[in-house]
Amino acid sequence: MHDLKQDAGIQRVNSSVRHRDVEYPEDGFATLWAMQERHFWYRGRHRFLLHALDRYRLADVGTLSAVDLGGGVGGWVRYLADRRPGQYQPLALADSSRTALRMAGPMLPAGVERYQIDLMNLGWRDHWDVAFLLDVIEHLPDDREALRQARAALKPGGLLFVTTPALQQFWSYNDELAHHLRRYSRADFARLGEQAGLQLLDARYFMFLLSPLYWLARQGKGIEGMTEDEKMALMHKTHQVPPAPLNLPLTAIFAAETPLGHWLRFPWGTSVLGVFRR
Template identity: 30%
Template sequence: MAREKIISNYIKKLLKQDNLQDTKIKILNIGCGPGRSSEYLSQFGEVVSIEYDKFCCEFASEKTGLEIINGSITELPFDDNVFDLVCAFDVIEHVEDDQLAVSEMKRVAKNNGLLFITVPAFMSLWSHHDVINHHFRRYRLAEVKNLFSFKKDGKMIFSSYFNTLLFLPIFLFRQLSNLLQSGEKRTGSGSDFEAFKPGILNSILYRIMYFESNFINRHIRLPFGVSIMYTWKKNNQNE
């Protein structure tokens, strides 16, 4: 999956910058869902996984064999200053009090620990996908930065939109879908491509998304996109 590759490649770069590439770091993966993100994060160190949905937690544990803790990002069941890397991939948008969620992530990170989040971008892309997945909001980069700069307790490492090349077709598809589905209850997962069969389309989408990894790994910020990635380091005072 292209998203997984983009995140994995960027974490490799992030750890290399901090001279942690040869260290078995302690990682917290918040909102691990079915567990795949915990599996690929394990290449970087010891992963502790937490999932809010109890059914999903049990399913992921059974599927992956990993120990997954049932808990909330707004009340993390860990002491202060425990983890080298705290991740929350597409989680913050599910939380009404997103400021508290970020504060909890900061609390459990070690001094000089890293935080890495992804969130969906732009309310103009709001659609059935967001409703069915119980999102409270979509973000702009400035709004994410404000969440992290609430206290002067660290600094941003890198921020960017991504899934940029697919932004225009997804925007047009969602606008048209919202217009056509107005007043109707839509069923299904909410995916923009649920009507298409897998195969060649998946291969094309993979190549388009993975191409963006070349920019992100060079810290080249993309000006817009369907999603946002944001990395932050604790205890550097110049936010």
């Protein structure tokens, strides 16, 4: 049994919360924990996202409230708190998995709130200035409802930042391993925003410079006929921090997309960022 002290401080907005393993298996959080601070992809995504957040934050608005919805073990919340201290208060991590929230507790800065939530029934109304859905909605059968719930949770004029895997042309065995249901285009974000009652302020692809390497690395592989144990073994093998001689140059290449990718629109990328306003 887990230590009950680990549950201290985890709040619920409503009582009807349940984690759906079919959308994101809880045994994947240990892998995520190991990758979120050092892996070149997370470093690059966080850097790209922070630049977008700074662009849309008004200089004179003071402190803003912010929540990371489906934020797993808290890598983005920790990154944001460390690099923009005091700008986002309260700052919260929200996830359906109590396991993820427990794991996040020791690495989150003091004062960060933790909520166990159901993305299909958040229960917040006009509550947050900023919300994030980072590589979450591609796991959900009803992505439109997730955006509607996020919209309701935002204050009028609030901002929602969404990242997802991009473009069906990049679909591979890895998407199946990661329980992705779809990949998204900029046009998909425009459609989703309209359906959810959100104004799309910006949509742009990223991880453009490394996209040829990404595509090549995922060719010629499949998981048809694999057992669940074999799939999990492959997941652990492919989802880990690369050796330093590889991770460091990949980090540098991905880092070059910020601010480059905000000055011009990459024609494609393996991920896409959307900025929405309520």
